[in-house]
Amino acid sequence: MKSMKLMGAAIAGLVGYTGVMGTSLAQDTIKVGVLHSLSGTMAISETTLKDAMLMLIEEQNKKGGILGKQLEAVVVDPASDWPLFAEKARELIEVSKVDVVFGCWTSVSRKSVLPVFEELNSLLFYPVQYEGEESQRNVFYTGAAPNQQAIPAVDYLAEVEGVERWVLAGTDYVYPRTTNKILETYLKDSGVAEEDIMINYTPFGHSDWQTIVADIKAFGSAGKKTAVVSTINGDANVPFYKELANQGIAASDIPVVAFSVGEEELAGIDTGPLVGHLAAWNYFMSVDTPENAEFIKAWHAFIGDEGRVTNDPMEAHYIGFNMWVKAVEKAGTTAPDAVIDSIVGVAVPNLTGGYSAMMPNHHITKPVLIGEIQDDGQFATVFETPGLVVGDAWSDYLPDSKDLISDWRAPMSCGNFNTASGTCGGMQGQ
């Protein structure tokens, strides 16, 4: 009984707290929501993005804010709990009255907040590379679509390293499954035989890689150059690479190209034995441009630690935030409908020495970089696409989506227009 009363008091306290937060916010600031997990399993990746957002907002305020108003960050913690993402998104929009939200990491968290953003007509900038097959009016995808990461990486391996046999290894969830489906079709279309493709899925946080590495070794001994295309999720990569190295597989024998291993993941391991394994991203911390040097300097000053690294999703937030700022200035208001109209075509500098533009399908243009892991935990760029690649919301390599296009400009205003039947499939992607 006593504990019940306590609980009641705690709940009342919480409600009171959020209420206070809602009312105390002065009306002359523009509120920016940050929806990244600060606890739970995804805190490892998302905390950094929260800090990056705070830095970008602080810098914008130093420049005088937007439309003469200061920006104010509203940070919430969805605690790596997917349904909680939807609740927190609703709280940000309805209670805290934010004008825009930057957030989410995993695809499942994004899927869980989509209906909220649609219903309440707000804006979400999503900064992580993902499986595509989606285009929503209220969401801007600043990370890479599969054609901006996976396909150029496979092309590189086939052309430069002469790879003929492929292991598609991934963690068992939607991003690897969809990406591998796209890659499988792409490889078969380019003449790779069925028996030269091996697909393998592992559970989240898999740490015993002995059997799989032995299988890869066996698969790689068919006399053809073999490579592993890894969509293994963040954490499980470290034991995977350790096992590869211990079983004596070097990058010159069987190179591994990863789509989820960045500077942040490598910070936790001794990269000596990994030299030469690859990653495909749209940004590396080692990229030598004045914009990047300035960004890294600002990041180190903000976080107060010279040892912290920068990574691709941080750059995506950098691009997305600047695009939003520009679109708001162009529209003269933060009203979502006006920003959705004004942001298409907005181009801002990225950190790799070019400009990224927001396309009508709410994906952006980016260069694709392939880097090899170095012994200092950084990547050395060994390949860069000559021009920018336009993010493709609907893959051309999947039978279900090859006829779909997305264009959110009037008069089409459709996220999944079927060019074969000439109809719009509905408001929401998928």
Add this chain to the structure above:
Amino acid sequence: MASALRLMLFAGLWLGLTFGGAHSGFAQTNPQLTPLLEKLDTRNFKQKADAVAAIAAIDDPMVVPLLKTLGAGDLYRRKSDGTYFRAIRKGSAFALHDLVSGDEVETLSKSAVERIIVNNSMRGQIDALLGSLTLRSADPKQRLSAAQSLLKERDPSGLNALEAAIEAEEQDHIRDVMIAARSAIVLYDTSAAQADRLEAVAALKARGGRSMMSLLSGAAGDQDPEVADAATAAAAAIDKELQFWALGQNVLYGLSLGSVLLLAAIGLAITFGVMGVINMAHGELVMLGAYTTFVVQDAIRSSAPHLFDYSLLIAAPLAFAIVGLVGIAIERGVVRFLYGRPLETLLATWGISLLLQQTVRSIFGPTNKEVGNPSWMTGGFELGYLTITYNRMWILVFALAVFAGLLLLLKKTAIGLQMRAVTQNRAMASDMGVRSGMVDAMTFGLGAGVAGLAGVALSQIDNVSPNLGQGYIVDSFMVVVFGGAGNLWGALAGAFTLGIANKFLEPFSGAVLAKVLVLVFIILFIQKRPRGLFPLKGRAVES
């Protein structure tokens, strides 16, 4: 005559100077090298690779160190004058070393030097070129690695050097590798005589093993049908032999997975098995052990780097003590008020687990921490065709040692006797003068300490992050429940059974389904034998 002698004297003097290390800088750079060195500094890897091939053909003392440095990724160019150095990172600056003599020349900032980047294919090319250049080295280790890289790259231009080296080689095991390398080159040389190529197939088959099979199956599509058939047959023969070994390899993997399960579960076998406390914070105690290892390594790295190889030996007792104390604190602070109320214990310890996780996250940050493998836990060795990695092997040994230690403690010491007495009949033990409260705290502390030891071992194979424990808690309970609560031998048998079963299922069903199948099996098993493999008999069971 006299002038020739003088010339020789000069040459000797020059050589002496060159190799004595007094010589520095590029004053004597071979004029042939200069234009090629210029070509190295490009972003076009094709052009770079051509330059490397041309450099390797020049006879100059600089070539070998230059290629070695380039292959290792340590070759830097000084922007001011365009000379090349081997650079070693010193904080944010780079110490430049002369390529030939190795003397440190100066230290420059990052912006004053430019790194010459190589890619994977160039690394392979450089290995092969260095292979032909160092085949006749005086150091047998270098000769062996040269032969191995030639075998891997099978660069036809190395054939002559190989022939000569085979003649001169005196150590059998090195010569064998050289012969295999020669066979590999001949096998892939379509212009060689058929008899030679068939002989090469036979030689490679006799050598056996995974990489030879790879070489042979690569030749299976050869234009010459006889060579192709022989290669296919040889590859199939090796494959058959390997399949037999694969069985043994699977058992080994199973034992290794079992040892990890055992380590994670053995602390729980004490707290849950012996005391009956459902400790959901067990995984976090393991995580604390791993963080202790990180702190120890961090301290060693900054103050006494030469002790790094001993870091685990220092971390193990510390982790045992620290996590053991945390365990005692949890028992005294929370668990002791909840004895006999399993549901509340479960919730309370689950709360503690969240608390510990977030505390560690606040102190150390949410990202992974780097825990290095000491040299004796890196790499692996081949036993027949079995690959045994050192880290897995030592963890197996460690798990068995911890198990034996615990068994001794419980069976042969006074405190062990008291622990068993209290768990079997608390009232009678108290009557006999055993301070049961103290014994409870010690038992829980012991279980926690052992979890800390497990953390030290797991830090070697898994990520050290605040989430480390979550991955092991379910597995640990599975092992204890399956093996039979209250029995250490049960935990041992349970861990190894589950490990081996998992590893035999994995190749057929995939890793995801294997886990599911093992779980289903345990559920069915518990239906049949609710008390596990080795149920505890006697009065204690009834209470």
